[in-house]
Every structure is written in structure tokens, then in C-alpha cells.
Amino acid sequence: MAEKQLDTTTAASAFQKQWFGDLRRRVFDERQPYALLQADVPFELFDLAGIPAVSNQWWASMIAAKRQAPQFFDAMDADGLHGDLCRYCSLGYASTRYPGAGEPPWGGLPTPRLLCARLTCDCIHRVFELWADAFGAELFEIDHPGAGDLPVRWWELGRHQWRELVEPHRLAFMVSTLESLVERLEAISGRAFDRNALRERLELVNQQEEVFDQVRQLIATAPECPVRMTEQITNVMATQWVRGSEWALAHARAFRDEVQQRVDAGVAACPGERARLMWVGAGLWHDTAFYTAFESSHRAVFVWSMYLAFGPDGYIRYGLDDPMAALASRTASFNEYLHNPPWAAEWIVHQAREHRISGALVLRPRSMKPAGTGRLFIERALEEAGIPVLPIEADVVDARAWDGDAARAGVRSFLETRVLQ
């Protein structure tokens, strides 16, 4: 992996380590109940209930970063789970179900008190039910009503007119489901839920995302990209899991200040930048070096991924008199925004223009079928907007079929023939 350019990136990684250490202490030593969550579940509710929470996607990326994913995937294959089933949301499950197959980070996840998932993709119910079963733990499912109607330029409404963003019946369903979840959390923690605390937390989340919006602006407008996409992701993800906490807000500000200083001093991630690339899709966690591989050869730098950009547009909610409704409106349509037409394509093209993107690499997830939908609409919309597209076929955590050299050669030829003429 490339050397870290920002001090805040080092601090973010250190925080993550310390945070998980802390979690392990709370869960193992103090035997506090913890929750295992799909990434799009509102973490705030768990935190306010005093229940530590681990995200499935974060855990999967930890396993992949430790290069343990192939062992668990092999165990899944050997158990007859066919190769077309999702290998991202299920990696954590595999680390529990097949404990002898590999060495999960920090000795593996202890039994959670509760698992919680939104039923977005059809298989989430299956994976979480199996996982809950393997642990012998309780599962809380948040069903995912379909959007019959959603404004195309959703990011313009999310902040102030979020009630118009989600159809009233979907919003009401989400609110009542989250209320039921809160009841479960109250029962588990033995603490009454504090709605004022939720409002305050969401206000802090707003502030945090406003800071990230400033960072996004800096990246979009600086003459050359001041911070690599991989470092953007490290900084954003470390705060995302604890969003609205004191540390998260302080870290977001420190990150912004460092980026601002770099811009002021004319420091670029890749000086002499010639191509600004965007990555569309989940990150390639098993080969993050891929994202810096074209800097010295082609002066091509990855500028954009959804991880930083989605925060400000997806999370900020002003007008918090009914904080649960605001939270529900944020939660209701994540997947639509990120994957489905018209919302994903419109947003991504808009972002590409703002960031002066010269080429887009679009992930074609091999085994993540639902995440692969909407891709053709996105690719076409980018090309129609004059942004050349290179589809990259890969699995984000399963490195087994990934030919890093061939993929790099493909990008080089894409840069030479379509981006840099």
C-alpha cells in the first residue's frame, strides 16, 4: 500500500485500532452486550442505548485486509454454497460459521446480543438468519419497502425537504419499525431511550457531514486533488461508524484543516495530475494499492468515491423536531441512491461534473448480484455526459479470481486510448 500522505489518515487508522480494542474490552472483559449490524442500519440508536455496535461491512473489510477472506470463501465453496451467492455481506458470517478455516482478526467476533439488518437485497435475510443461528443470537430485521416514487435530484431535497423525499407510507413504516427496534434496545440495555439525545446526536451528525461537504468542495475545486481517494475513505470510514460523536466531529475538522492546508500550500496527492478518476461502487478492499498504481506512470489520480461524497448528500437532515422521522427518511432509500436508476446515475454524473472527472471506473461486482444492478444505466449516463467509462470486473473482498496485473494493464490502456489524448 502507498505511504500515507496525511497525518489525519494515520490518526484515523490508530483510532480504528483503539476503537476495536475498546470494543473488545467492553464485550469480552466487561461482558457488555454488543450488536452486529449491516452498514446501513442507523447506528445512532445503538450508541444512544449504550450498546456497542460492529458493522458487518467493516468486519468484512478487516478480514479481507488481513488476507483471510480466501480461506473463508473456500470453506463456503466446500460447504456447497455456490459461487454466484454474494461474497461480501456473507464474509463475516463465514468467519463465524467456519471458525477453523482461517484466522479472523483479533480472534474473531464474540457472540453478539443482537444482529440487525435492513432487508435490502433478497439474500440479507438468509445471511443474517444463518448468522444469528450460528451464534444462537437474536435477529431484528428492518424490512425495505420499495420506492414507487422518488425525486430524481434527491440530493437537492434531502437536507431541508426530506419529508418530500420518501413517500408518506414508506416513511411511516420506517418510523414504526425503528420505534420497535428502540423498544428492543431499551429491553436489552435496561435504559429508557432519550429522544432529545437523538436530536442532539443528529445535529452533530449534520455538523460532521457539513465538514465533509467542505472537504468534498476542496477536493472538487482545488487545481489538483489534495488527498487520495484511499485516504479519503480511511478518514471518512473511521468517523462514519461513530458518527456524531465528539471524536468523529473533531476528527472530521482535523481532516478538513489538513486538506485545507494542503490546498493552500499547493500540495497535491499526485503533482502534475493529468487525469482525475472516479471509482463507482464498493471499494476493492483486497487490493487498495490499485488506486494509487497509475499516479507515477500516468499522473492519474483517483479523486472520487461514494464514501466521502455520500455523507453530505445522504445524511444531512435539517429540521429535527421529529428526530425519528428524520432518521427514518435518511435510512429509507440508501440503496436506491447508490445503485438504482434514476437516482444513482443522475447523482454520479452530477458528482463527476463537480469533480472535473476525466474517466470513470465502474465496478462490475462478480458475485454481488444486487449491487451489480443499475450499472448499465450508470455507465450509459456517464458516457452520454462525455465521461469515458471502464468497467472493472471484480469481487470487492474475494481476491481469488482477481488478476491485479491484468486489471492494471486494462486501466493503462483505457487511460492512453480514452482519457489522456
Add this chain to the structure above:
Amino acid sequence: MKEPFVIASWPSVPVEIVRAAGFRAVFVRGAPGPTPTADRHLEQGIFPGRLRHLVESALTGRLSDAARIVIPRTSDTDYKCFLYLRECVRRGVTSALPAVILFDLLQSCGAHVGAYDAARTRALLDELASISGRTPSADDLRQEIVRANAARAAARRLLAFRRIVPRVTGTEVFPLLAAFWELEPERYVAAVDGAASAFAKRSALRGPRVLLTGAPVDGPELHRAIESHGAIVVAEVGPWGSGAAGDEVRQHDDPIVALADKYRADAVGARTPAASIRHWTAGMLDDVDAVVVSLPPEDAVFGWDYPALRDMLQARGIPHVCLRGDQYQAPTAEEHAQLDAMISTASTLQEARHG
């Protein structure tokens, strides 16, 4: 004039609602053959054949006579198909398309799902009624429930010819069961009664009894392939076959609530809770000699049930085969060989059991 009709993408759209609003329901099913227009928008390996064909027909103007296209949210790919069709209209890819509506039926066990489904069922009725100008009363709806329940009872009579000592092959009976969804109930009952009296005169069929499970099929092609080896498919998972009838719809409750409850629980698909499929499958195993698990290339769901099913089958000594092909394409030579081996094992076991 042609009878006004509504296209639906999976039998989780209540026929009672469609009929009460004055329409005939036409359900999309898969077929062999290319779908070049749909392929421009639908990613490879994700959408089942029925949805590729639906989009192909929609984008080439062949559905322009339908009053509406109703897509239930009972699978992720159906939902995506709804979004894609709407996007194609928005982008001017097609103009000859009737309005596409989402029937947002949820199927999880959450505390608020029942009320949500009832409201969505009501909304579907209102939407269809606004086109036909025919707003049915609660009694009209009950009348449709009674008619469909009579057809369900007929479908259950057919199932009796398959259980324990089968008198009819799966290839033969599957289309009759599937017809539940599209025939007027009275015609359906008459057709079933005719067939049933013929089946009753038949002697028992010989050969191992096979359960077809995994992803639900919407045609009898796999039945034909399995039965070409001398077995009898006596049950299959899903609303087109053994599940066509399911439980009766409650006749004395609020009809909207009763229909929403029925379809949430009974319309087996990708979002049906795994436990309910597991329960159904376990209940079938006493009366079968072998199991075929169909996991087509686009499967993202049913494959998760496989290890537990395999363990259960092994514990009970029931041989099985997993087919990974598309249901509309003939199995490969290798798959035929696997079927052959499974069926001869099942025959041997069957003979040993019956002396």
C-alpha cells in the same frame, strides 16, 4: 373488444383484486429465446428469464394493450425491473408502455408489515379501480375470494393425485396447477374436474417420487427432464406448482386484510422467510424418494438454504442432485448423468423399502 387485462410479473399480485377491479390478470413467465432489447438494460446473470422477457416485450411495444403492468416487490429483481421500466419511459427509450406500478408487498415477519401490506393492497385496488371506473364493494371482493377459493379447492384435488401414490406426472399436472392464476375460476374448476375424473381411473405410476425445490420454476421443462429418467415429480416449491392453491383466503374478515395476509405468507419467492420454505420442504420429505434442487445461474437466494437441506437429506438417506442450469434450457449431459444416478439410487432404496 378484447377483455381489459393487467400484466403482472409474479403470482404475488392478488388475482382477486385484479378481477374485482374488472381486469383479467396475465402473469409473465420465462421462455427460451433471446431478449436483445432487454439485454441493453438488464445486467447479465442477475434477472430471471421471466423478467428479461417482460422487459423485452415491454420495450418492443408488445404490451401496449395492457391497462397496467403491476410489479410486486416480492423479489429484488422484480423491484429493479420496475425501476428500470420507469427509467426507460423517463429517458424516452419507449413510449408505447402502459403505466408500470409497484405493488409493495413485504414478506418479513416485522410487527408493522401486516398493516403496511394491507394498505398497499388497498392502494393497488384503488389504482386499478380508477382505471376501470369500477370500485368494488367489500362484498364484491368477498365474492372474488369465494370464487378463487373454489379454484384453490380444485387445485388441491389435483395435488391428491400426486401425493403418496402418484397417478399423474409432474409434466402433465404442472400446467394444470399453473392455470389457476389465469383461468376464470369457474372454467378452472371445470377443467380440473375433467382432468381429475380421468386421473382417478388411472393406476398408480411407478418410479421414484421426486421433490423439485430450490428456486421456484414457472414451467414444466425441468419436470420433463427429470421424468425422462423414469421418476415422477410429485411436488415442486413455488406458486406455479404445488403452491398454486395454498391456504384458503379467509372469507369473513376484512377482505383486503385477508388477501394481504394470504399473499404475504403464500406467494413463495425470493423474499419469503427461509423458515417457512424449510418447514414446507421438511413436510414433503416423508413422501418422496429423491430431491432435485434447482439453483439457476441468477440465483442469489435459494443457494443459501442448500447446506442445511443437504444435511437434512443426508440424515434421512434421501438422494439429491443440484442443477445449476437455466430452467428453460435442457440439462447438460453431465446433469442428465447425475439425474440418472440419483434416480437409480432412489429406485433401489424404494424397492428395498417396499420389499
